[in-house]
Amino acid sequence: MKWVIGIFIVIPVLEIALFILSGKLIGIWSTLVLIMLTGMIGIWLVKQQGLAVIEKARREMSYGRLPSGAILDGICVFIGGVLLLTPGFFTDILGVFLLLPFTRALMKPYIARWLKSLFHTKMFFYLYR
Numbered sequence: 001m002k003w004v005i006g007i008f009i010v011i012p013v014l015e016i017a018l019f020i021l022s023g024k025l026i027g028i029w030s031t032l033v034l035i036m037l038t039g040m041i042g043i044w045l046v047k048q049q050g051l052a053v054i055e056k057a058r059r060e061m062s063y064g065r066l067p068s069g070a071i072l073d074g075i076c077v078f079i080g081g082v083l084l085l086t087p088g089f090f091t092d093i094l095g096v097f098l099l100l101p102f103t104r105a106l107m108k109p110y111i112a113r114w115l116k117s118l119f120h121t122k123m124f125f126y127l128y129r
Contacts, residue, residue, distance in 0.1 A: 015088035022089065038092045042084025045099050049077045052101075072112055076104045 022031045057070035080098030083091045097103045 011088075011090065014090050018089045035087050038089075039085060039087070042081065042092070042095060042099075045096070046077060046081035046084065049099050049101070050074070050081075053077055069108075072108050073101075073104065075115075076107060076111060080104075 019031065022034070026034070053070055053073045056073065057067035060067035060070055076098045080095040083095030083098065086095075098107060
């Protein structure tokens with residue numbers, strides 16, 4: 001629970017610092033355009049990757065297999081999309097990292113381990129009571 005509080009404090013402070021630095025380096029209007037551009041690219045990337053994940057899940061199910069990899073990809077695409085739609089450069093970098101298939105593959109084992117631990121602890125039952 002402490003890490004959640006840390007995230008809600010550290011990430012906004014980091015984003016504000018990056019906004020200020022960017023505004024000084026490239027100007028306020030360029031920074032605003034860059035923020036809007038990353039949001040639009042994020043929407044496009046989420047759509048492309050989301051459709052690819054759905055197709056992967058369909059393919060796995062047509063062979064009679066559980067699409068667990070596709071489900072994990074879908075979770076990564078969803079989180080990456082939320083991060084890209086959140087204004088900020090740091091969250092955009094994290095979002096792109098989760099959306100691109102070759103970098104997503106690096107994160108999937110960690111996310112799978114986190115989900116497994118969430119389901120095996122009482123934390124899961126507290127979240128959904």
